[in-house]
Amino acid sequence: MEANIQKAVDIILNSKYTIAFTGAGISVESGIPPFRGKDGLWSKYDPNVLDLGNFQLNPIESWKVIKEIFYDFFGAAKPNAAHFVLAKMESMGLVKALITQNIDNLHYEAGSKEVYEFHGNSRMLVCPYCSKKIVAAEIDLTKMPLCNECHAVLKPDFIFFGEGIPEMAYRKSFEAAGKADVVIIIGSTGEVYPAANIPPLAKHKGAKVIEINPEKSLFTETITDIFIQGKASDVMQKLLNGINQKI
Ligand code: APR
Numbered sequence: 001m002e003a004n005i006q007k008a009v010d011i012i013l014n015s016k017y018t019i020a021f022t023g024a025g026i027s028v029e030s031g032i033p034p035f036r037g038k039d040g041l042w043s044k045y046d047p048n049v050l051d052l053g054n055f056q057l058n059p060i061e062s063w064k065v066i067k068e069i070f071y072d073f074f075g076a077a078k079p080n081a082a083h084f085v086l087a088k089m090e091s092m093g094l095v096k097a098l099i100t101q102n103i104d105n106l107h108y109e110a111g112s113k114e115v116y117e118f119h120g121n122s123r124m125l126v127c128p129y130c131s132k133k134i135v136a137a138e139i140d141l142t143k144m145p146l147c148n149e150c151h152a153v154l155k156p157d158f159i160f161f162g163e164g165i166p167e168m169a170y171r172k173s174f175e176a177a178g179k180a181d182v183v184i185i186i187g188s189t190g191e192v193y194p195a196a197n198i199p200p201l202a203k204h205k206g207a208k209v210i211e212i213n214p215e216k217s218l219f220t221e222t223i224t225d226i227f228i229q230g231k232a233s234d235v236m237q238k239l240l241n242g243i244n245q246k247i
Helices: 003-013 024-030 052-057 059-076 081-091 106-110 167-179 195-204 232-246
Strands: 018-022 097-100 115-117 120-126 133-135 155-158 182-186 208-213 226-229
Touching: 003 182, 003 208, 003 226, 003 232, 018 081, 018 195, 024 081, 024 106, 024 232, 052 059, 059 120, 059 155, 081 106, 081 232, 097 167, 115 167, 167 195, 182 195, 195 208, 208 232
Parallel strands: 018 097, 018 182, 097 115, 182 208, 208 226
Antiparallel strands: 120 133, 120 155
8 A cells, every 4th residue: 555545544434523615626526627727717718707796797798608617518527436435434434524515416326414515515506685595496497487485586595605604504614624534635636725725724733744645736745644645536535445455
C-alpha cells in the first residue's frame, strides 16, 4: 500500500468523528465537469446564468440554460466509486457526516444519509414568494416552471451567486466541523466562501486533514496534512481496500 494511503487509513481507523467535505471534483468521473479550470462549466457558460438579478429579469432565457446544464446534463449523471465508497464508509461508522458543495444529488443516490448540501440541491424547485417546494422531476421543464399557488417563476433550490447558504445545512456543517477529528477533502479548489472556511475551522480545532485531488488546491499548502494526489474514485477505492485489510 502507498505510504500516504497507509497513513490516511490509520488516521481514519483511529478517529472518533471523521467528516468528508466534497466539491465538484468528486463528480467529474460521473461526467459532470468542474466549475473552474480549462474544461470547467464557466469556460463554456456565462456564470451570469446563476445571477439572481439576471434570472429575475430574464427568466425564460435563464430557464433554458438552467434546464440544459443542471437537469438534462447533470440529471443523466450517476454516482461513481468515490460516492459509493463514502456511503460505505458511513455505513461502517467511519464517516459521520458529509458536507458537499455539490447540488447534483449523487451522494444521496449512492446511499449516503448524513449529507449537508451547503449550496442547496437541484432535486427541488422553490417558489421565491411563497417558499413552496416541488420535486423537479415532476415538473415539465420544457416550459418555464411556475408556482401553482402564486404563479411566480420557480427557481431551483440551489443557491445563485450572492444568495445566503441554506440555514440548516450551514448550521449542521459548522457543527460537524467543530466536532471533527479528521476531515477528508475531496475535489475542491477551496476558492468559494463560506464553504472554504469549513475545513480550516476543523483544522483549527485540532482535526487532521486528508486531501484527495489530482491537483493542488488552496487547502494543500495551508491546512492539508496528507495530500493524496489522484482521482477521487481511484484514491477512495484504495482507501477502502486499505481499511478492509486492517479491520
Ligand atoms: N477527482 C478529484 N478531484 C478532481 C477530479 C477528480 N477526478 N477532477 C478534478 N478535480 C478537482 C480539481 O483539481 C479542482 O480542485 O476538483 C476541483 C474542482 O474545483 P471547482 O470547480 O472550483 O469546484 P468546487 O471547489 O466544488 O467549487 C465550489 O463553486 O461555482 C461554485 O457553487 C459552485 O459548489 C461550487 C463552488
